[in-house]
Amino acid sequence: MAWKTLDDMDLAGKVILTRVDINVPVENGRVTDATRIERIAPTVKDILAKGGKPVLLAHYGRPKGAVVPQMSLAITLDALRAELGVPVHFAGDCIGIEAKKAVTALPAGEVLLLENTRFHAGEETNDSGFAESLAALGDVYCNDAFSAAHRAHASTEALAHLLPACAGRGMQAELTALEAALGTPMRPVVAVVGGAKVSTKLELLGNLVGRVDYLVIGGGMANTFLAAQGIDVGKSLAEHEMTDTALEIFDKASAAGCRIVLPVDVVVAREFKANAENQTVEADACPNDAMILDAGPDTVAKIAEVFGQCKTLIWNGPLGAFEIEPFDAATNAAAARAAELTRAGALVSVAGGGDTVAALNKAGAAEAFTYISTAGGAFLEWMEGKVLPGVQALDSAK
Structure with missing residues (x-):
């Protein structure tokens, strides 16, 4: 595979648009299982350690291109702050003026979470214009959402062609394990x-x-x-x-x-x-x-x-x-x-x-296994021998 990792990128002083999967279960306004949030921590912490500014892109639920307040990613903020141990800011949109102001104001050593990418129809249609609006916010693209890699969406596929791109630690671990299991x-x-x-x-x-x-x-x-x-x-x-x-x-x-x-x-x-x-x-x-x-x-x-x-x-x-x-x-x-x-x-x-x-x-027995994938559809499609758009985009990234 030709994809790059965080080790191949110069992140110092740069804004790193980081696609993560924090589509976590919620009950009574609280995250009930933070496993997916725990999985992104190594990537976010490595970006911070390398002097980068992590700006998180993610989806939550299926709002189908409309703003649905109950599907706001704000629900994950407390869990993110607890896991990452640094201030996590929030912007009420993932593109446009509000997002740009939040990115510009982000202090070094802190994290910004942008609102649900699926509040925009262009996300699931892999719209190039929407992807360009996302790309305008950052300097480097990092995909750490293998579980969404089987979707050809703007934040998982198109964006990888618009900025220098790499795999996050979770994506890197997943791809390395899968290559060892079926590739070679x-x-x-x-x-x-x-x-x-x-x-x-x-x-x-x-x-x-x-x-x-x-x-x-x-x-x-x-x-x-x-x-x-x-x-x-x-x-x-x-x-x-x-x-x-x-x-x-x-x-x-x-x-x-x-x-x-x-x-x-x-x-x-x-x-x-x-x-x-x-x-x-x-x-x-x-x-x-x-x-x-x-x-x-x-x-x-x-x-x-x-x-x-x-x-x-x-x-x-x-x-x-x-x-x-x-x-x-x-x-x-x-x-x-x-x-x-x-x-x-x-x-x-x-x-x-x-x-x-x-x-x-x-x-x-799970802890003894070499690797346990938390991805559902992406893991199955990989086992079926299908090309995953999010992975292919990293292979052929700018």
Whole structure:
């Protein structure tokens, strides 16, 4: 990749337009989860340390090009000040006279947050005029919002072509981790893909079978693949209409030399609720009146063996109904094995996606992984092999 980092830029005395993702959950006027704000702190602090003036660009919610007071970024100010430990000022617009005055008045060593970029229709249409109005405020552009990199918006794409541009620390870490996992990985590579439906991850599966050595399929998706092989999955969640597609993925994997790993035993129950009465059976022995809710211990042993043979792991999606016990057992056990191998230096492990992060946190394994991506759509589109406009713009930046 040809993108630059903060280390490549002269920031002293310059205004650094810094695209961040602080689209955080809020309840009763307070930020309830400051994870995304914590993630931008290294970038902002490095800019300050290098003598730059960070001016933050961000979106909040979906105001669709109109000013919606309830979606003002002012709601994040207290959390930003607490995390950054310096004064954070606010301007009621992200372009125009008010924004320009606020930028001009910004003291060294302090931070300015501009109002929601999506209050302007030109943001989501990637309008060049709006991007030029943003560019007029600064000297350097820094993108630290990987989670928005799959959007070709003015503040994530067009702006990178108008100013000297670089990746922030969060973006740098994300791109470095993803390149290590799928760009130029240490082989063999194993991907774990779980979740409910094959139909939502078709492009992902199609891309991975041509790029990894092992593909572990779990969750409801695994039921669809079992059914495609003629196995009766009882009342399990399965997309029987996707049989032909599943068989095509089998064929593509075979041609590419990718081994698909499916459950060999499963945990079944007749009710979808916590601690429901359950039993473990062979994958082809699900009772007609039962549903598959997790992979069994033999499957976990098989997955653990594959992990032990591989050098790189990419994980997206749980292996079972991880939200309810005891159907979180397979996800927890496989995650623990991945964490153990990562700690031992035997495995590079990268994971992402909302359910994935929740599952790995629940398993107590997330901290041991090499990298956990907080991006949702951007992480999935990267796994699907798609070009991310925000990243491509940095590659070809001015």
